[in-house]
Amino acid sequence: MNLKDITIRRTRQADLIDAIMLVMNTANHLRRKRGMSINRFKKPKQPPPLMVHFLKTDPDGSFVAHDRTGKLVGFALSLIREDEWFLSQLFVDPTLQSKGIGQKLLDKAMRYGKKNNCKRWALVTFSYNPQAIAVYTKMGMPPQRPLLTMERKRKDGEAFKKLRAPIKLTVTKITEEKYINRLTTLDRRARQLARPEEHFFWLADESYNTLIFHDGKKLVGYVVVNSRGMIAPVVASEPKYLVSLLAHAVEWGTAQGHKYQILFVQGEQLEVIRTLMTAGFHIDETTLVMASEQVSDPKLYIPATLAHF
Secondary structure (H helix, E strand, O other): OOHHHOEEEEOOHHHHHHHHHHHHHHHHHHHHHOOOOOOOOOOOOOOOHHHHHHHHHOHHHEEEEEOOOOOEEEEEEEEEEOOEEEEEEEEEOHHHOOOOHHHHHHHHHHHHHHHOOOOEEEEEEEOOOHHHHHHHHHOOOOEEEEEEEEEEEOOOOOOOOOOOOOOOOEEEEEOOHHHHHHHHHHHHHHOOOOOHHHHHHHHHOOOEEEEEEEEOOEEEEEEEEEOOOEEEEEEEOOHHHHHHHHHHHHHHHHHOOOOEEEEEEEOOOHHHHHHHHHOOOEEEEEEEEEEOOOOOOOOOEEOOOOOOO
């Protein structure tokens, strides 16, 4: 099969189930090649809400590739927040790689960023995919730092080790949009951009919990915890609060009965890594943040999912 047999068009919501299956199968193929364990998953009945959200906010930044039979064989999804273009997904069927499909999809996604005058370009990719690392580096997005996927699990009847926060903070779960301006102010400093789109999504989706933290009367950060145990992002107003926000959020999730917890930690966050490992977290995977320039302050920020940092 060659490129003339492939049709590339904008992604539709009806494509997203096949797209997530392609993402998972391709990632597992790469893990298997590297001698790593694969991730077990089932075909979802509905498209992932986060992917639906991204397609709604950035419909012109996502593309699919189909072969002549209509099978989805490639998928790209990119986002623009302020002047940053972020490549959320780029996957090609393993049997059709090195045929130019990925490059075509990437070119179309990057054209979306250029059309909107983006100044910063970023993504997260697998550290064990040297071909992708070389391509992104050549395109002006060299590796910036490692990103560690850290997780822990417990069985029924077992208890997680406790995390003790160095600074005692007041935790409040919020559901109202009136807080968004204050949260985006924190984002601008820690993530170096505002993203109200994600805050509207997190507050509207019942599977996400937005927690805000006060030291006395002072707002010192927020954390988003979802129902599957993902704690991401963690955003602090000052470096001294980051570990305390993390500890409070992990304990909040434990109190909700979570049997699995996962975070994405920047490689230089040594105090965060030590704190998590002491509490029984382990490093499951290492990915790479690749960008044209620095995309966050690691003293203030533990990232959201790999799909949008």
